[in-house]
Amino acid sequence: MITKTQTVFTPTHGCWLYGVKPLYVLAQSMTEDELATLEGCSYDEGYDCIRMLVAAEDTATAALLETDYAHLAGKTADGQSCFELTLGDCPILPIPMQPAYRYGEMTPWGGDKLGSLFGKNIPDPRTGEALEISAIPGLESVSPYGESLTELISWDPQAMTGLPEGEAFPLLLKLLCAKGSLSVQVHPDDEYSGKHENKLGKTEAWVILHAEEDASILYGIEEGVTIEALGAALNAGEDIEPMIHRVPVKAGDVYYMPSGMVHAIGGGIVLYEIQQSSDVTYRLWDFNRTNEKGEKRPLHIRQSLDVIDPALKGQLAQMPEGGHGLTRLLDVPAFKLDCACVEGELALENRGCFVMLTALDAMELCWQGAQMPLTAGMSLLLPAACPAVSLRGKGRALLSSVK
Incomplete structure (x- = not known):
């Protein structure tokens, strides 16, 4: 049985993903024929989607809707299921994403400002990264109902991304909190990373959102430093900080890091990071830091020297403070x-x-x-x-x- 309703219902746990002209329906013990008739009539009446409320105990209707490729948008507070079915050329609504986090031993330099500045539910006082929109395996962001970014895209890849068929999601968006300094690092380009890591390379950019007094970043190799001199220092275990250009930063600064450019985020910084969807990082220097067991994080000196381009100087911009x-x-x-x-x-x-x-x-x-x-x-x-x-x-x- 199908009952059209003027009552607008919405999932408490989840969100609607489709349509700007919805028809709201209460579905109870619905048959396949009833569903087919409803779809045809609703499309003819100008609706672009059907939103259906199904009682928790009505497992037969829920199974029918899942078979007919309806999307389970979430559940109400009392456990009823909210399904949505697209009609014709139905738009996909903006999707608020919930981040995955890197924290603790993964980010020994992390802090708590993603919680204090942005209200993030950080899992650890040393939370370094909120992967806001991520398709990185094991670190995927999710919809309000818990669907991963990859699952969301799989519903309709072309409508969701606008990318050529079969192309992987290409970008990764993070918010990053550095209480301490990150390691001095470099990322490979697509060619090197594809050959040696079977992954995309990484080009990235930062927007400084918060910077404490005297905060700075390492940004490119100092003028006159050769790759040979850098390699000799690295292989000797020497501190290479004097060889890297240090730049003071403030909120609103924008920095571009092409692959092959040495860089490091200093302590006291919160930033927005946009990058290619890749987790390939080569660590040159980590300030001789050790964990609670006295262990140092591994360095990637050979790979770093393979991909560093000493001539790269990056690109700077400034975020506007106001206007329209x-x-x-x-x-x-x-x-x-x-x-x-x-x-x-x-x-x-x-x-x-x-x-x-x-x-x-x-x-x-x-x-x-x-x-x-x-x-x-x-x-x-x-x-x-x-x-x-x-x-x-x-x-x-x-x-x-x-x-």
Whole structure:
């Protein structure tokens, strides 16, 4: 039995992913014929999706909907299932993502500011990274109902990403807290990483969100230092810090690190990091740090010397402090990075591909018939087939994409 309802219901644990013109239905002991009739009539009436509420004990209807490729969006507080079924050319709604974390011994340099600044539910006082939008195996971000990014994309890869068929999700978005200094490191390019690691290389960029007084980064090799001199120092176990260019940083600074450029984040910094979807890092120097067992983290001297390009100087930009509009901060082959400054309402164009949005201030994201409150540090995936959206309020957001 199917009952159309004017009552708008929504999953308490989860969120709707599809449609701006939904039909709400109470489904009870529904048959396959009833479902087929409902789909046809709803499409003819101009709806782009059907949202169905199914009682917890009605396992037969739930099984039918799962067989018909309906999406389980989540459950209500009393355990009823919320299914959604797309009709025709149905848009995919913005998806708030919940991060995976790297912490503890994985990030001995980490701190607690992702919790204090952005309200993140960090698992450890030494939490270094929140992988906000990630398809890295074992560290995938998830939807409010717990679906991994890979699972979400699998529903409709083209509509979700806008990428060529079969292409892996290419970017990784992090928020990073460095209470102490990270290791001095370098990343390989696609060619080297593909040959030796069977993975993408890594090009990345940082936006400094918070910096304590005298905070700095290591950014490229000092003028006149040769790869031979660097290699000799590394192989002798010497401190190579004097060979690396140190740069003072402040909130709003933007730094681009192409693959092959030596770098390190100093202590007292919180930043936004956009990079290729890769976890390949070659560690040159780790300040002779040891863990609780007295063990040092491994270094990758040979690989580092293979990929370092001493001539690389990077690229700098500055995030605008205010105003209204979209500012392109970086435009490099791997990604595009923009800052949206909002005073009122700012429409965001559909780029024909996914966009990753991170709010830096509390605002609203609006689309036809709905709005979503955003908090500082909250990240969303805007699918390629997203409806027209706008930011409303006063504040800034960062947007990353491949186009």
